[in-house]
Amino acid sequence: MKPLQGLQVLDLSRILSGPYCTMILADMGAEVIKIESPQGDDTRAWGPPFIGTESCYFLSVNRNKKSLVLNLKTSEGKKIFLDLVKSADIVVENFRPGTLDKLGIHYDVLKQINERIILASISGFGQYGPYAKRPGYDVIAQGMGGLMSVNGEPGGPPIKAGFSFADLGSGMWALIGILMALQARNHTGKGQWVDASLLDTMISWQTYLATGFFATGKNPQPMGNAHPSICPYQVFQANDGYFNVGVGNEAQWKKLCEIMNLNIANDPRFSTNSERVENRDQLIPMLENLFKKEPSKYWVEALDEAGIPTGPVYQLSDLYADPHVSEREMLLSLHHPTIGEIKQVGIPIKLSETPGELKTPPPLLGEHSCEILQRLGYREEDIVKLFHNGVSSGNDSILQSTKRYS
Structure with a gap:
């Protein structure tokens, strides 16, 4: 038994913040259906590095998911998505605000179909406010959110963090919001809209720096590797590192x-x-x-x-050779159908009774289109028509298995 077993997630997100959120949901037992455009998640093409033809970026945050290709700009694609919403628990998206309205699948539409649905939206600046419609990437939020102003050496230029803090943090806040909304739904029977933003994430992490600014009116300054309030x-x-x-x-x-x-x-x-x-x-x-x-x-x-x-201070080569990391299962592997064994970062949440699990590798584009469409009642010949009309698509093996209907 996994803690989120029985929950179904429709994942419209791509790149990093949303996929990171839904990967953790999937690790903990939720069925995550990754709904991709016919071109696929942008990060499928981001590289190098690649392993074979697979992007390392995509491989890093999409395990334990199923891939369904849907062209949501077509009426049939939208219909299939809304049919899935009827029995789903959660929808996750990280489009620019207003995109769901243009597609005709905004929150008001979803909750009319399923009042228990939880929509989690991740964006650069949130769903309202003067900047809501602006595109927002991690580096923009690090700059506006104050991190770059305190990162780096004294007197040096602003420096962004080496990890995508704003993206990953917003994915975590969205996940926390989803879990809160699920708990609230246990009492009310109704879902709600979770609104997480990259800028809000960076602001929320300022903690003692913000409070110090409120108290003194002085902007905190970069201090290299030192701490403003503790020494040493x-x-x-040392003489070797x-x-x-x-x-x-x-x-x-x-x-x-x-x-x-x-x-x-x-x-x-x-x-x-x-x-x-x-x-x-x-x-x-x-x-x-x-x-x-x-x-x-x-x-x-x-x-x-x-x-x-x-x-x-480790390089990654040092870190993943450390026996403690191995003992904590923070380095695991999965078998991928086209590239063989791939290494994966483990699950950071350790639950004593219902732990998470790495079960399936990041999916091929459209790998599960046929399976999910059949679940909705589509016959094989209907699926082939959807493929030929550009509404959906599957990988080569699916196309071969349905070739007789073309």
Whole structure:
């Protein structure tokens, strides 16, 4: 039994934010039908890198899903979609606001067909507001949402994060909203519209930086790898690479001084965190000079043994060779029908009684069109007509199996 088993999700989303949201739903047991245009999710063509003919980008967020090709700009394609809505629980989309209205499948239409339906919409700026109709990509939200203004080195240019924080975070907020809406539906019997945006996501993560700004009126500034409110809490260079140290209290500070043979634990410039933050320009060079005398492994082991939070700065090649990552099942694999074994990032949510599972690889375009259309009552000859009229399509094996009707 999976926690979301029995739920059906119609996934109209593409690229990253929506597919990430629906992948987690699928990992946890929901049946996710990925509804793609005849051209497919944009990311099927994004690369390099590719594995064979498959885009690594697409492979990263589309496992455990079924692919149905539907041209929603045709009346028959829209009819098929609305027929699916009748028995579905959730619809996820990340089009620009107004697109569903143009297609004739906006929330008011969906809830008339199925009052229990939950629509989750992810967009750059939300479903209302002066910027609602603007296109929004991850980098735009990182810039407008304040992240780029505090990321990077002091005096340097704005730098975006290496991960797609706005996209992935919005997918997570949409997922949380969906789960909340499901819980509310248990009480009311009715679904609702979940509205998540990339800009709202970035704003919501400002936390202490925003509160500091509200209190002082001063814009936070980039500090490289340092922390504005804790010291030392940053990356340091050893004689062979980099590692992180986070000193969160005075007991840890005293232990650090002891390990490093520094007689400054009670120095009035550094004895409390507030003093260390105020005098970081004096403290950090002392620590840097000592850390450079030994390899990073030496310091990580010594600090860890003393209970001081520490860890290496990994490349991905280091990370996925770490036995802890393997033990936590954060590196898994699936068999793909055209390219063989593919590695996948594991499921970050560990449930003791109803864990998630990687069952099926990211689907080929239209791989499940025939199966889903037959479920709706379409005969094979009807499906072939849909294929020939550009309403739907399937992969080569499906076309071969129905060739006799053409």
